[in-house]
Amino acid sequence: MVKDEVLILVDKGEMLPLMEEFYTIQGEGFHKGTAAYFIRVGGCDVGCHWCDVKESWNAETHPPTEIVQIVENASKYSNTIVVTGGEPLMWNMDPLTDALKAKQLHTHIETSGAYPLTGKWDWICLSPKKNKLPKTEIYKKAHELKIIVYNRHDLIFAEEEAAKVGEDCILYLQPEWSMREKVIPLIVDYVMQNPKWKVSLQTHKYLNIP
Numbered sequence: 001m002v003k004d005e006v007l008i009l010v011d012k013g014e015m016l017p018l019m020e021e022f023y024t025i026q027g028e029g030f031h032k033g034t035a036a037y038f039i040r041v042g043g044c045d046v047g048c049h050w051c052d053v054k055e056s057w058n059a060e061t062h063p064p065t066e067i068v069q070i071v072e073n074a075s076k077y078s079n080t081i082v083v084t085g086g087e088p089l090m091w092n093m094d095p096l097t098d099a100l101k102a103k104q105l106h107t108h109i110e111t112s113g114a115y116p117l118t119g120k121w122d123w124i125c126l127s128p129k130k131n132k133l134p135k136t137e138i139y140k141k142a143h144e145l146k147i148i149v150y151n152r153h154d155l156i157f158a159e160e161e162a163a164k165v166g167e168d169c170i171l172y173l174q175p176e177w178s179m180r181e182k183v184i185p186l187i188v189d190y191v192m193q194n195p196k197w198k199v200s201l202q203t204h205k206y207l208n209i210p
Ligand SMILES: C[S@@+](CC[C@H](N)C(=O)[O-])C[C@H]1O[C@@H](n2cnc3c(N)ncnc32)[C@H](O)[C@@H]1O
Pocket: 044, 050, 051, 052, 053, 084, 085, 086, 087, 088, 110, 111, 112, 113, 126, 127, 146, 148, 174, 175, 176, 177, 178, 202
């Protein structure tokens, strides 16, 4: 395919810059402990200084891949597909989720919400970032809110963001990995004082799995 054709297809979301895909156990949030197939789409300009997948940021380093190929492969492994990145909402997610849904697969997304919501999702994990806040429309659609706690101030940010989600949205505080020893005590105290919050850990990192 010539370069311009590829760009047009990526623009429509019919091809996506695919960084990696893997069958593992969802490590975080509400579905932690459940086997799922992960599709990691390249490209993110949110710029979290502690991001644990900075290699995802530059979309140009990840090959544009056809949706049919991604879905065909994913469907062999699991009926739950987690789309993450990078920031998946930088791309039009409609073609990918239409194709996943056509195979009766459950679609989950991990997103900062910094770009317009596209795609049909059975589960939306919204993880807002201070440097590029979510678009207004996604807050009421999120099934879980997952705030990364790097320092004490993030607990204030967590409350500001929790005020924007729907009543049934499940609220999580997740320690930033490199600061876990320092912030876990803060999170534990906070959750006991404010039991509307729950703790989320990156359990895959303790299990030594992707
Ligand atoms: C790598 S991001 C990709 C999806 C999307 N860009 C986002 O931030 O939600 C996947 C999840 O990992 C979280 N995360 C990234 N780096 C982390 C770290 N160092 N410690 C804890 N959680 C982290 C993000 O907040 C997000 O919930």
